[in-house]
Amino acid sequence: MPQGQPTVVPDDGLTTRQRRNRPLVLVHTGVGKGKSTAAFGLALRAWNQNWPVGVFQFVKSAKWRVGEERALRVLGDSGEGGTVAWHKMGEGWSWLQRSRQDAISSEEAAREGWEQVKRDLAAETYRLYVLDEFAYPLHWGWVDTEEVVSVLRDRPGTQHVVITGRNAPQGLLDFADLVTDMSKVKHPMDAGQKGQRGIEW
Amino acid sequence: MPQGQPTVVPDDGLTTRQRRNRPLVLVHTGVGKGKSTAAFGLALRAWNQNWPVGVFQFVKSAKWRVGEERALRVLGDSGEGGTVAWHKMGEGWSWLQRSRQDAISSEEAAREGWEQVKRDLAAETYRLYVLDEFAYPLHWGWVDTEEVVSVLRDRPGTQHVVITGRNAPQGLLDFADLVTDMSKVKHPMDAGQKGQRGIEW
Numbered sequence: 001m002p003q004g005q006p007t008v009v010p011d012d013g014l015t016t017r018q019r020r021n022r023p024l025v026l027v028h029t030g031v032g033k034g035k036s037t038a039a040f041g042l043a044l045r046a047w048n049q050n051w052p053v054g055v056f057q058f059v060k061s062a063k064w065r066v067g068e069e070r071a072l073r074v075l076g077d078s079g080e081g082g083t084v085a086w087h088k089m090g091e092g093w094s095w096l097q098r099s100r101q102d103a104i105s106s107e108e109a110a111r112e113g114w115e116q117v118k119r120d121l122a123a124e125t126y127r128l129y130v131l132d133e134f135a136y137p138l139h140w141g142w143v144d145t146e147e148v149v150s151v152l153r154d155r156p157g158t159q160h161v162v163i164t165g166r167n168a169p170q171g172l173l174d175f176a177d178l179v180t181d182m183s184k185v186k187h188p189m190d191a192g193q194k195g196q197r198g199i200e201w
Numbered sequence: 202m203p204q205g206q207p208t209v210v211p212d213d214g215l216t217t218r219q220r221r222n223r224p225l226v227l228v229h230t231g232v233g234k235g236k237s238t239a240a241f242g243l244a245l246r247a248w249n250q251n252w253p254v255g256v257f258q259f260v261k262s263a264k265w266r267v268g269e270e271r272a273l274r275v276l277g278d279s280g281e282g283g284t285v286a287w288h289k290m291g292e293g294w295s296w297l298q299r300s301r302q303d304a305i306s307s308e309e310a311a312r313e314g315w316e317q318v319k320r321d322l323a324a325e326t327y328r329l330y331v332l333d334e335f336a337y338p339l340h341w342g343w344v345d346t347e348e349v350v351s352v353l354r355d356r357p358g359t360q361h362v363v364i365t366g367r368n369a370p371q372g373l374l375d376f377a378d379l380v381t382d383m384s385k386v387k388h389p390m391d392a393g394q395k396g397q398r399g400i401e402w
Contacts, residue, residue, distance in 0.1 A: 024389060024400060028235060032381040037242030038235035041269065042400070044245075048268030049399040067249030068242065071276055078275050128399065160400065177394070179387040180233040185380035188225060193378070198250040198329065199225060199243070199361065 023158045024177040029135060029168040032182035039130050039162045040068040046160070047072070047081040051127035054120060055086045056113055058133045058165075060106055064201045065132070085126070089113055110137035114148070121155045128160045135165025138172060145169045224359045225378040230336060230369040233383035240331050240363045241269040247361070248273070248282040252328035255321060256287045257314050259334045259366075261307055265402045266333070286327070290314055311338035315349070322356045329361045336366025339373060346370045 026042070028035035046053050055072065057065060069086055076084030087093055089109050092101040095116060104112065114137070120126060137143045149171055152161060163172065173179050189195070227243070229236035247254050256273065258266060270287055277285030288294055290310050293302040296317060305313065315338070321327060338344045350372055353362060364373065374380050390396070 021397060022389075022394060024394075024397075026400075030384070032383075033379060034229060034235055034239035034242075034381045034383065038239040038383075039242075040245060041235075041238030041240075041242040044241060044272040045268030045402060046399045048271050051399060067246030070249050070282070071245040071272075074276060074279050074281055075272055078279065080275055081272070173386065176387065177389045177392075178234065179385075180235045181384040181386050182233075182235065182239075183231070183382040183384055185374065185382050186377065188223075188378045191378075193223060193225075196222060196225075198247045198252060199227075201246060 021158055022177075023155070024160050025152055025175065026160070026162040026178040026180075027135070027168050027173060027176045028162065028164045028180050028182060029166060029173070030181035030183050031166055032184040033187065034182045035164040035166075036065070036068075036132050038180070038182075039132060039164050040065075040072070042162055043068075043072060043084070043128060043130055044075075046128035047075050047084065049082065049127075051082040052125065053082055053084045053128045053130065054117075054126035055084065055130045055132065056117055056134070057086075057088045057090060058110055058113055058131065058137055059090055060109075061090050066201055067198075082127070087113070087116070107137070107140075107142045110142045113137075114143045118151055121151065121159060124157045124159060126159065129162070131161065131163045133165045134163045135168040135172075138169050139165070139167040145171045148172065149175045222359055223378075224356070225361050226353055226376065227361070227363040227379040227381075228336070228369050228374060228377045229363065229365045229381050229383060230367060230374070231382035231384050232367055233385040234388065235383045236365040236367075237266070237269075237333050239381070239383075240333060240365050241266075241273070243363055244269075244273060244285070244329060244331055245276075247329035248276050248285065250283065250328075252283040253326065254283055254285045254329045254331065255318075255327035256285065256331045256333065257318055257335070258287075258289045258291060259311055259314055259332065259338055260291055261310075262291050267402055268399075283328070288314070288317070308338070308341075308343045311343045314338075315344045319352055322352065322360060325358045325360060327360065330363070332362065332364045334366045335364045336369040336373075339370050340366070340368040346372045349373065350376045 072084045
């Protein structure tokens, strides 16, 4: 429960209001549970602010987010809060033709996803971007971290971006405004417990 | 992205199915961001499984969860997934009479909340319990950790419980099935950034 009281007042020439509405880059990394779950929890807040939310799932299998996806689709369609657009690499990015999908590798698919994020950032399509598991293609070098940082630094308007996944590259951590490391203290899988519905997906 | 592959198969006499549906106690602790957000993200998965979800906010001020509360209320009322019951200490527990609320301290209010959780666990009212910020009354000794562990250990049926908050007592961590420590690597408040809408609430 953050109390909203900064410990220092920065000498950055910004007014309190400007500082309050500063666009943020958030990173949830580490080997513990909760990186993506917390990002989708953040999407609830964005939805409540009537913000358009864009989710980009950078995972080959799309099976793990069925609960979050259904919930955010119902919310987006409820006519109460913001809109939600959900894009999945695992089932083929919706903006690519099916015939083109078949020909590309996971690496190319990840880059196609990032190209779309770049276009949306330039167009200010969303107010919150959830780049789920995007740390992996960065870690593997499929997408260039320096380019990502450069694009994020120069993005127009007030667009918040949350990036999840293990092994987020140091260059991204250095640039990000908020970094949380989810550490595993104890997980039932260590004791032979399999993942279960309602908990892992 | 958990792969669902346990590294050991436990010698506990349970079948895989029994082990798969084991009721879990999850704790999100640490000083970083994302403890509650991840718990509410988990509630999306429970909702998607058509489970009844009970949220108990053990905070005096209820202002910080407006986004999550509205989203979960819309979901619970959508007729699509499970139901959601939302109980707030900050505005007075709904099951207590207003005249009684006025007379009790925060400590008593926390204990009243726990008494209701006990009744609901005994009655198997919910399938997922979000005990938001419940680590605080435990840490402060307002609610007895040993009693909580004992009640959780003996709870009937398949009821999952997630407890959030800093300084979760060791006795709870020892008992819990899953513990994630959210560590702060970097937070904009350190640089004088105030909390902002859509991000902190």
